[in-house]
Amino acid sequence: MHNSQVPAETWSIAELAAEYDVTLRTIRFYEDRGLLNPERRGTARVYHPRDRVRLALILRGKRLGFSLDEIAKIVDMYDAEPGEEGQLAYLLDQITHRRTELEQRRRDIEETLQDLAEVEARCHADLKALRDQSDSR
Template sequence: MHNSRVPETWSIAELAAEYDVTLRTIRFYEDRGLLTPERRGTTRVYHPRDRIRLALILRGKRLGFSLDEIARIVDMYDAEPGEEGQLVYLLNQITHRRQELEQRRQDIEQTLQDLAEVEARCHADLQALRNSKE
């Protein structure tokens, strides 16, 4: 018995439904070169690599990265560097991206603390107003 396992594939509609995006969004990422599905006639066939790349793209968008930044990150994920220069470059890029994300994390934490303080003051002011009306 021969076990030839065919890799799982997805249609554009399946990916769009899974990630809750429009077909137009996926086609836009294709036009930008971020996704490269296989073409079977007029049908797009997405492989696991495309699915992973789409997840990374959408995560990057949620984090506020530009499409150019996302492209660099996604390409790093995909890269199969073979020589020392490529590896050094990739490691430098990873370090740089990590520093950016750590700074964003600190900025988000600070913003959340600031919002909590403003929220607490608003609740206190609202309670004081309600108490003064009694």
């Protein structure tokens, strides 16, 4: 078995912040809340691909409106060790729970998109009415 020699790229906190358009404060805050655990080289933080993925997951969770506490649980699911049976059952339970939530949100989105389409149609109708009115003057 050979050591598959991937570059094993790393990033500084500033690089990661620039890439994902967040502040350094935000990244450090996520670490403070246990969402990130970068390596330390001296006192400085060094981020590995794994940390990068976690940050992306965190931000996706935020866009979805989850709290950081919820995001912590979700993200930790991805990194979960095989563990024993009870742990796996718990994980499966969590998955079901999150899926239910997400499907509710998807329904909310569909409904809202439809509502927006209606408002838009009304808008166009109103615009047409205005134009017809001014044309006939």
